[in-house]
Amino acid sequence: MDNKKVLTTSLAKPIDNDQASLTTGKKVGYTLMGDVDLFQKLAHFNRERIPERVVHAKGSGAFGYFEVTNDLSKYTMAKFLKGVGKKTPVLARFSTVGGEKGSADTARDPRGFALKFYTEDGNYDLVGNNTPVFFIRDAIKFPDFIHTQKRDPQNNLKDPNMFWDFLSLTPESLLQVMRLFSNLGTPKGFRHMDGFGSHTFMWYNEKKDYHWIKYHFLTDQGIENFTQDEAILMAGKNPDYATQDLFNAIEKGNYPSWSCYIQIMTPKQASNYRFNPFDVTKTWDETDFPLIPLGKLVLNRNPDNFFAEIEQAAFAPSHFVPGIGPSPDKLLQGRLIAYTDAHNHRLGPNSFQIPVNTPNYSNPYTNQRDGMMTVNGNFGSHPNYYPTTLADVAVTPSVSLPPMPVDGIIAKHTIESDEQDYILPGEFFNTMDHHEKAHTIYNLTQSLMLANPNLQYRQTALFYKVDPILGNSIAEVLGLDKMKVHELANLTQEERVKATLKPYTFYKE
Known part of the structure; x- marks a missing residue:
């Protein structure tokens, strides 16, 4: 029992009672401003949470x-x-x-x-x-x-x-x-x-x-x-x-x-x-x-x-x-x-x-x-600037990054989409066995079916470019017209987006 910890405030003042506030009466009474232990406890509680990470919060x-x-x-x-x-x-x-x-x-x-x-x-x-x-x-x-x-x-x-x-x-x-x-x-x-x-x-x-x-x-x-x-x-x-x-x-x-x-x-x-x-x-x-x-x-x-x-x-x-x-x-x-x-x-x-x-x-x-x-x-008292002769401080040139050649025009360069954007996911899809492919198609369609039809067509056309079996399988589950998916897949991305702008009305007969 000698090692029992003594409950204190954050500044180490021992607390006499942490289960009752200081009031004017036992049954009916007002809490007093003089109860600094109560107000310190509540004030800290109000500040316990810090901003969560904007991503990766959990x-x-x-x-x-x-x-x-x-x-x-x-x-x-x-x-x-x-x-x-x-x-x-x-x-x-x-x-x-x-x-x-x-x-x-x-x-x-x-x-x-x-x-x-x-x-x-x-x-x-x-x-x-x-x-x-x-x-x-x-x-x-x-x-x-x-x-x-x-x-x-x-x-x-x-x-x-x-x-x-x-x-x-x-x-x-x-x-x-x-x-x-x-x-x-x-x-x-x-x-x-x-x-x-x-x-x-x-x-x-x-x-x-x-x-x-x-x-x-x-x-x-x-x-x-x-x-x-x-x-x-x-x-x-x-x-x-x-x-x-x-x-x-x-x-x-x-x-x-x-x-x-x-x-x-x-x-x-x-x-x-x-x-x-x-x-x-x-x-x-x-x-x-x-x-x-x-x-x-x-x-x-x-x-x-x-x-x-x-x-x-x-x-x-x-x-x-x-x-x-x-x-x-x-x-x-x-x-x-x-x-x-x-x-x-x-x-x-x-x-x-x-x-x-x-x-x-x-x-x-x-x-x-x-x-x-x-x-x-x-x-402590060390200078907070460099260079200085008031303290023995040195940099370490030997740890510098290697010199890198740079040759280009300063601009906001867009990295254009190319066939590799479709080839690599196609290769990944074809490393899967039959069951893995079936799970992937199921997972995709369970999410895509919640989106507007025009978005279903646009995304399914991209999947068709990744692999025709993938695109056709998704189209079939979603009830999309496969020929229209194929037509969209053969367009440029700009044309494909333009053709699928309006929700609910895309290819409406």
Whole structure:
């Protein structure tokens, strides 16, 4: 009993009674303004919630480590990747993308796969998904795309017309749409899905030789998915299924792990490849660029406090370490700016001082001082500018990115749709067996049937271009005129959109 904790206020004043307010009488009485314990408790309660993430709001996470199993340090000067057996502490957060904090873990949605490596050169964040591609390839489209995944501004309901209108106007989305509406779109918990960096990144070594790479984290637990009907049922029975599954597995000592591989492309290969290798809507062919083993990710510790260690975790694609950098991927370039700005809104300008975000295995020294919630001593009396002769401070030129050639015209360049936008999703569809194809067609039609007929025709024509069997099968289930679907498929995208503008009246006899 000597170790019993004494209940106090936030300033450590012992509390005499936390079950009754201070009033003028026992049975009938008014609460007094002098009850500072009551008002402090209520005031803090009013401020407990912070803004939820604008995307990836619902999620869970755990701690563990990354261990190098294959030394690829000839490609990168990143210290945490040097030497077989090298271990680096890691925080992982998994999430859905479009849903709010209280939404179901089993919703048909991509899953976030975010990693924070606590390295000796600072924190490195790899902020990916359980898919190797995304719906769009230019960051300027991202707010509009997410608006269509959220709620209608008038009735605050999810709107299948918004959803399919945007996607049918964006053929580059087709590979991601095919993955989303396969059973991969409803993984059976976070442990049974793969993870990807999705974007192309740069690795460079001490000589400033650089290569382009992609990350793959393949689950050691095996891929397991819900069917559409199973996912809907589980959303009602246990909307926190994936969160509970991850937590319980780790508590029982059943530590989930992923084997990490990379693909490597030389600058010359990148300049000659059959499509833009920095286009995040496309995958690199593994026969051209085989998977090379790199390491093992293991999660072996649950958070002690969800809010402190998971909700306040701040991941950003711009958090690199020497040896790793960005690529010209246009979506990645926008994310480099957006995520840090989102953290400034959600957590404040000093989010890196929150313990879970602090680079504990390096020695930060920055002139980014002051601001709300500065709690790290603010570097005391040290000068807050550079250059200075009042302190012994130096920069490190050796960690700079390799010089990159640039040759082009400054303009808002549109990346036009091409046949690869249809070929790659067609190849993905034809890797499926009969049952997987049937599930994908069922999943697509269950969603498309809720949209207006003109949108059904427009999107089904795109699916016909992906694969005629896919397009015809969807048209048959939806009761669409197959000949009209074929006609639309043979039009240009501009002509196809023009022919399907009016809801309910398209091809009306």
